[in-house]
Amino acid sequence: MAVQILNESTEPTPGLLDVNNLEVVYNDSVVALRGVSITVPEGGFVSVLGTNGAGKTTLIRAITSLLFVHKGKIRDGEIELRGKRIAGSDSAKIVKAGICQVPEGRMLFPSLTVEENLRIGSSSRRNRAEINSDIERMFDLFPQIASRRKDVAGWLSGGEQQMVAVGRALMARPALLICDELSLGLAPQIVHTLFELLKQINQDEGTSILLIEQNARMALQYSKYAYILETGRVVLDGPSDVLESNEDVQEFYLGGAGEAAEAYATIKHYKKRKRWLL
Amino acid sequence: MDTFLQLTASGIALGSVYAMVALGFVLVFKSTDVLNFAHGEFLMLGSFLALTFLVEWNLNIVFAIVAIAFIVAALGVALHYGIMKPLVGQPLFSVVLVTIGIAIVIRAFLLMTYGPLERGRILALPQGQLDIGNLVIPYVDIILFLVSSAAVVIFYIFFKSTTIGLQMRAVAENLEAAAAMGVSPNKVFAVSWGIGALMAGVAGVMYGNFTAVIDLNLAAIGLRAFPAAMIGGLDSVEGAILGGLIVGVSEQLAAGYFGGDFRDVVAFGLMFVVLMVRPYGFFGTKDLIRV
Ligand SMILES: Nc1ncnc2c1ncn2[C@@H]1O[C@H](COP(=O)(O)OP(=O)(O)O)[C@@H](O)[C@H]1O
Ligand SMILES: [Mg+2]
Numbered sequence: 001m002a003v004q005i006l007n008e009s010t011e012p013t014p015g016l017l018d019v020n021n022l023e024v025v026y027n028d029s030v031v032a033l034r035g036v037s038i039t040v041p042e043g044g045f046v047s048v049l050g051t052n053g054a055g056k057t058t059l060i061r062a063i064t065s066l067l068f069v070h071k072g073k074i075r076d077g078e079i080e081l082r083g084k085r086i087a088g089s090d091s092a093k094i095v096k097a098g099i100c101q102v103p104e105g106r107m108l109f110p111s112l113t114v115e116e117n118l119r120i121g122s123s124s125r126r127n128r129a130e131i132n133s134d135i136e137r138m139f140d141l142f143p144q145i146a147s148r149r150k151d152v153a154g155w156l157s158g159g160e161q162q163m164v165a166v167g168r169a170l171m172a173r174p175a176l177l178i179c180d181e182l183s184l185g186l187a188p189q190i191v192h193t194l195f196e197l198l199k200q201i202n203q204d205e206g207t208s209i210l211l212i213e214q215n216a217r218m219a220l221q222y223s224k225y226a227y228i229l230e231t232g233r234v235v236l237d238g239p240s241d242v243l244e245s246n247e248d249v250q251e252f253y254l255g256g257a258g259e260a261a262e263a264y265a266t267i268k269h270y271k272k273r274k275r276w277l278l
Numbered sequence: 279m280d281t282f283l284q285l286t287a288s289g290i291a292l293g294s295v296y297a298m299v300a301l302g303f304v305l306v307f308k309s310t311d312v313l314n315f316a317h318g319e320f321l322m323l324g325s326f327l328a329l330t331f332l333v334e335w336n337l338n339i340v341f342a343i344v345a346i347a348f349i350v351a352a353l354g355v356a357l358h359y360g361i362m363k364p365l366v367g368q369p370l371f372s373v374v375l376v377t378i379g380i381a382i383v384i385r386a387f388l389l390m391t392y393g394p395l396e397r398g399r400i401l402a403l404p405q406g407q408l409d410i411g412n413l414v415i416p417y418v419d420i421i422l423f424l425v426s427s428a429a430v431v432i433f434y435i436f437f438k439s440t441t442i443g444l445q446m447r448a449v450a451e452n453l454e455a456a457a458a459m460g461v462s463p464n465k466v467f468a469v470s471w472g473i474g475a476l477m478a479g480v481a482g483v484m485y486g487n488f489t490a491v492i493d494l495n496l497a498a499i500g501l502r503a504f505p506a507a508m509i510g511g512l513d514s515v516e517g518a519i520l521g522g523l524i525v526g527v528s529e530q531l532a533a534g535y536f537g538g539d540f541r542d543v544v545a546f547g548l549m550f551v552v553l554m555v556r557p558y559g560f561f562g563t564k565d566l567i568r569v
Contacts, residue, residue, distance in 0.1 A: 111451060112448065
């Protein structure tokens, strides 16, 4: 079963986003990613799972050229958007080329209004009329924040802030929307609403989605393909439904193995076993 | 009472110039986290250029202000791309030292071009005065106030309601998030340096019409931006305006009642008192030491 998952034939064909053999270091010393390769097909819905510190956020920073903020560098590997190399280009150019994210921890501008936050999301665009009508569209999409449009974003509840963060990223009209730990710290009801919305955007508008999650159950349920990242390496990947029924995944990611120490011990064992299988 | 009103009136005129200077200083700090110790030299450059344009060449004052604003703003943008941008990621302290270096270079340039002798003040503005009862307000003071206020108000509208103004506020609040949304931090930094320098340069032209002499000590006026900005809050646009007015008025009052030597004492003394009570100034939020 596990061997089948790792079979070459289940690899998606090169698509919208291709990350090849990516190696990232912080401060020229801490290696955070060691040869990571992932693909998001055109119109795809892909998730990257992994525990805290696995390197998920680092992967996003590399893709969106934000490593510089954290003194991080791409040491090796390639990132391609529709076959064009984007690794290391200006972050603004990457947004313009079609990749925008909902960052971990939302990162709203707390003293700007909800509307101003949304407007910042359109920084890569020019057409004012279109931008204005897209802002109204966001308020249709999230009626809950419509009445708060002139309020400062810092006053909103966590769920409302996450809606603004998603709306802000959508204002870039991205071909690829990346969500980093969307579900973190939110009530299940709101998480459900947001995931349903992502599904709708993916199906109706063909926006590709790359979901970064610790909540493996939700992510596998909504995505079509998934990667599991551990200490900077992809240790497992495959179609989400196959991963969902995989016994290792069930045991270590879906079985509610909450205690960190326990999880760590089992993961080590798991990785050894996987290498042996390969 | 008449003396008090008289001093307050000229204090407001002077304070509006300080407000403009402090605004430029605060804007650069707010956007780029750099304390620009060449800000006073930008102002001085404005004053000396005004000497050339208005006294030597006898050009129209409106044209001179616009031209000088343009030159100094271009210098600010050039400094960003040529010097500050390559320094991104360096510790705040080294970057501040670099601004001191820039100050020295501008000063040397002015010394070589204009020589060490002091010049009289520029008389390009109408020299009459307005009499209101016992109060005597020179036209120069009124024009100073109007021009500075206009500059501040125009900037404020720009900052609050244009796309680039919004991007400046976003970058000041969270650079990473702004960059993640497709804002180009470098563009924002360059615009901030340009506008910051412009504010100082235009203030220099105006102050050149107000002060008794123009010489290489004029940069000290730019340093008045420091107490003004600290009193208002280093990262607050509103604070810079208020701080500038407070420093201007208290300075004129102190000079009028106790003598000119008290100018600096009052400006910086006031700063110490405010900082003891409110470490971030009246409106400030941001600590100088950031990690
Ligand atoms: N700014 C940073 N400087 C140094 N190391 C970092 C930095 N950010 C993350 N790391 C390290 O990189 C690794 C991956 O972190 P991260 O990408 O945040 O993981 P995740 O998002 O999966 O929780 C961790 O070991 C973390 O300590
Ligand atoms: Mg993370």
